[in-house]
Amino acid sequence: MKLADMLSYADIGQLSRIATTYQCECNGNSKHELIQSILSTVNRRDVFEAQIGALKLEDLRFMNSLLFDARDAFSLEELVARVQLSRFGSPAGQQASSGAAPSANESAPAAKKPAAKSQASGKRPAKSKTSAKDRPEPETGPRETISRFKQYGWLFNGYAGPERYLFQVPSDLKERFKQSLERRLIAGAVYADDEPHAYRDEQMLMGDDVAQLLTYIHLNEVALTTEGTMYKRSVMQLLELFGVKEPLPGKGEWRFGYGRKIKEYPNRLSLLYDYCYYKGWIVEQNEVLELSPAGKERQALRSAEPPDKLYQFWLRLYRGPIPNIRSLVYWIDKLGNKWVKIDTVLSTLKPYVKPFYYDQPETILEQRLIGMMLHLGLLRIGEHAEFGQVLRMTPLGRTIVAGQSLDDEAIVLNG
Template sequence: MRLNECLNHASVPTLQRIAKSLHVTCVPYSKLDILQSILEAWLDPDVRKTMVERWCSEWDAAMRRVVLQPRHAFAREEMASLLTPFGDGALERALEAGWLYVHPDPATKFPLVVPEDVQEACHDHYVKAWRAQVLKRCEEPPCVRDEEDAILVDFEALVDYVRGHDVRLTTTGAMYKRHLEQLMQLFEVEESLELPRWRFGYGKRAFAYPDRLALIYDFACDEGVLVEQDGRVEVDEARFAAWKSSLTVAKLRRLLRHYIATYRGAIPRLADVLRLVRRVGGDWLDLASLYEVCRPFVNAFYYDSAEDVWRIRIVKMLVHLGVARIGSDTPESPPEWFQTTELGQELLSQGDAESTADLTERRPALVVQPNFELVVVSPDPRLEDTIAPFVERIPSSGVRAYRILAHTVARGLREGHDFDAWRAFVVRHALYGIPQNVERMLARWVAGARGEIGADAADVQSGESWA
């Protein structure tokens, strides 16, 4: 819907408040005069520029995200979430400001509308400002790293390796280190196998594998190409044949979509970052100034600072996915320049065209690790109170982590807590589900604890009858 349609469906009181907010002179009791006066003001380039600058200044945090969306209509809850920083009554004030309107169809899924021409004007305002902030260079840097489609080559190398070897999994559900070392020798892009103590939030196997391999392996399992069964990894040949028949662009698009879905738990505004990068990309851009532009959408995540998230979780992974390449002035210096590839621009454009509810607030989430640790990704007292009966807290700095063991399960059952309801809650809030080895042990511990409780009850009853 465009501005004239939105104004036409608005009530007289709403139009009066909009005209007052925009300082438009009109006959306040004539809907036609108010509507025409607002439209005439909007069609004046100078007045329109003033309106846009005012909206983008007063509603900056919300407007930045609105202009990056590939749609114009929003759910009431997500718009209320966007306007949270502006305090109580922000939604009502936004509806009076002239850039947000109520959809004329009350049954629609997205009842709040930003007119297309208003969104486009604000979008152009921000893009112009973002491009002015980012430093550029005309010539290509002397040292460039471009992985192109190497991730697809290594995906097939992983599948070929599993097909040709008896790949068994540890009790935590990870491949043994000798397999990882052999894979690194086969891959076009090698990674260090030395991992930090805390690894969670970036995929189901991030606890055991380096970033790129974890992404490839998780994707292969999600696609059904690799199947974990009875402590082994096997290849589903039919799924792999279907994968090989796909076009390169389609494969990379699926990988990019998987990356966004996997990393979004830790980086809620990842989709916004990628949309922004597409709008300023194409040239060689200074990485530091590009980070400053993207910074409002980049958050710290436990052991990763905001800069770590930007450098390792976004820039490095976009290079791995063939979306971008990086450059430096000397082989020894760290990356200083960033450029989206032509293929990357195409992939990001396809994602931009997909209208998804990226702004919907995530429910509180946690990660269940194969070592029986539960890490709370989105801290929430209610979530932690709910999981408390069957876990014990792990003392640690900066990470809210818990451990579930046989004695904590037995304790929770003895205290009368419902384990099945607890497990269903964990499954609902776990980003990557419950690992198979944890599921197996939980079933064993619960059966054992319930047996002991039943035996104790029988002893009590026999004692009472004897008495």
């Protein structure tokens, strides 16, 4: 539902609190006037932008997590957990940075900014019935954040049945939040006016290499170690057949969380192997890697795997260590609508990336996101004479990211 619909279902107490937050001047006893005054104020771009600009970084992370969730409604427990997950490594009161910082004229919360006067004379700002003296001290922690978002009119309870215990974000506000965050993030990026002198593009190569992997297993007896891993000779032969050559993981290198075989195989090969395993095309038994009956049928086709299927699998597989991967891919897509300096993409998105054990935000952005998006054919990476490394989304990548519908659950490969 849109904001206007949710306001119409809200009780007059919540409407009064929202109107007080925005300092709306109207008859606080008239539900119709409260709704009209709230809508006219919230729909003003300067007021909305000022509210976003006054948010702490952890609040922006929290909102960002709600914008890209496939579900429409959340329980209080889910919202509390999301607020807690949004508080990684940022001191209390830290303002949004790297493209998310408020501009000079947006430094104060919108609640303190004077709202437009009502055309009707003699009307006062809507007030709650409880005086400031009698009000309880505001809660601190996740519940205070949720309460504040309700007072902004950004979260609403359902109005009937079991849904009254669930919270929703108005659908039209979701789009406005995305547009506002996009403007702020793009403001922190540096773009090139011309093409780089060289760039790397791997469109369709990963899909071809799915067929190469299955054909190699079909034509060779691939022995496995007691730990179920291909021997180095087989790995090197496979890498020679692939469209992209990868170095083997270094000894003692920390590798965990991004699939079953990420510890033993290079990133791209690991994804290909796990994809075929998840599809049920390959089986590991008696220390031999073989094709299943379904794998033999797929190998006989000798066709490339559709890139959107590989993209969907990658997002779901990496969602465990990178819970907000969908939003990060979305923002990389928006930042990469033309050639953009990679360093500025990293600095802009780094505040939104939570470390995963020894993987720091820079590593996650460079290797787990941008590097894998290159392998999937979603973006190009170039060398520019003035700006150094730059990236740009491919037409295929923009189409896939814009149109892909994904399951919400992460993939966990055991065994």
